[in-house]
Amino acid sequence: MxxxxxxxxxxxxxxxxxxxxxxxxxxxxxxxxxxxxxxxPRRTLIQSEYRRPGQPKEDKFPWQKINFNFSKGLEGIKKHFTLLKNEFSDRWVGPEGKPILEHMLEQNRVIWEFRGPESFDQWTLSSDREIGGQSEVYLKLGRNNNTCFLYGTLSSTPPRDGETRYSGYCSMRSKQPLASFDRKKHYDWSSFNTMHLRLRGDGRPWMINIATETYFSHQKDDIYSYFLYTRGGPYWQDIKIPFSKFFLTHRGRIQDDQHPLWLDKINTIGFTLGDKADGPFQLEIDYIGVCKDYAHTEEFAYEMNKRNPEV
Structure with a gap:
């Protein structure tokens, strides 16, 4: 059982x-x-490289863009070792190769001046022709080879690519300063509080853009901007713009979270024209410098949103 x-x-x-x-x-x-x-995804959308509408994608590896040339390599080695030698010798003299007393008492400094064709090596031009537009921009020396003459034609007609809706800009931008072996070098303007320019234009408004070194990858498109209004005519303008007037933008959009400009790590400065007024333009620049204005005591001109406001 x-x-x-x-x-x-x-x-x-x-x-x-x-x-x-x-x-x-x-x-x-x-x-x-x-x-x-x-x-x-390999990267998020905000961290990906910005591609202008109508510009084709480049499916190339980074090493495929390198031009291997033996003679060019020897010139580069000679150039970088010369820069390295200057870096070591300048440290014995003082900050940036100046005596320490002169560096402490310095109140004015000319950063860019145009006194010959070699001064154009520090600048680059761009316009909406890169995305199929019709604007043109050129750069040449002014009278007596002592000024920079920026001129061209602005056209707001968008390209017929089916993607771009707005167009019409021309810009001039300084190149990133590099130390030996292509290390990034920054301008330190922490001892100054005002930008000093001597120029003359045709009455158009220009936007001055300052790019600084950032700590995070999603901030690489942050730019501090300010509008410059030229009065036109044959007379020169001595313009002083406090750094506290520059506001933060990201890819052309003004940000709600504003903060002052970081003056100890300045990378580039640029001039952009995009006032939607089709026709010729011109801007002549003598020099671009910085100065210390003791009468200006403002730290920042715009409201800063505090996450934890003080009671």
Whole structure:
């Protein structure tokens, strides 16, 4: 009796176990392959490189863009070792190769001046022709080879690529200063509080853009801007703009979270024209410098949103 009951009880177990295995194998073969593999993006949208509308994508690896040239390599080695030698020698003289007393008492400094064709090596031009627009911008020396003459034609007609809706800009921007072996070098203007320019234009408004070194990758497109209004005519303008007047923008959009300009790590400065007034333009620049205005005591001209406001 006991054996029969044990046989009847063990029989269903022998029959059910293969069925369970069969269902498990069937579920493993039918359901798992139907699940799509997870796709992980390489970068987020805000951290990806900005590509202008209408510009084709470059599917090249970084090493494919390098031009291997033996003679060019020797010139580069000679150039970088010369810069390295100057860096070591300047440290013995003082900050930036100036005596320490002169550096402490310095109140004015000319950063860029145009006294020959070699001064254009520090600047680059761009316009909406890069995205298929019709604007033109050129750069040449002014009269007596002592000024920079920026001129061209502005056109707000968008390209017919089906993507771009707005167009019409021309800009001039300084290059990133580099130390030996292509290390980034920054301008330190922490001892000054005002930008000093001597120029004359045709009455158009220009935007002055200052780019600083950032700590995070999503801040690489942050730019501090301020509008410059030229009065036109043959007379020169001595313009002083406090650094406290520059406001923070990101890809052309003014940010709600504003903070003062970081003067110890300045990378580039640029001039942009985009006033939607089609026609010729011109801007002549004598020099661009910085100065210390003791009468200006303002730290920042705009409201800063505090996350934890003081009571």
């Amino acid at each position: 006991f054996r029969q009951i044990s046989t009847k009880m063990s029989l269903p177990k022998l029959v059910r176990l293969p069925s369970v295995r069969l269902l498990c194998s069937t579920h493993h073969q039918l359901l798992l392959p139907s699940i799509a593999p997870l796709t992980v």
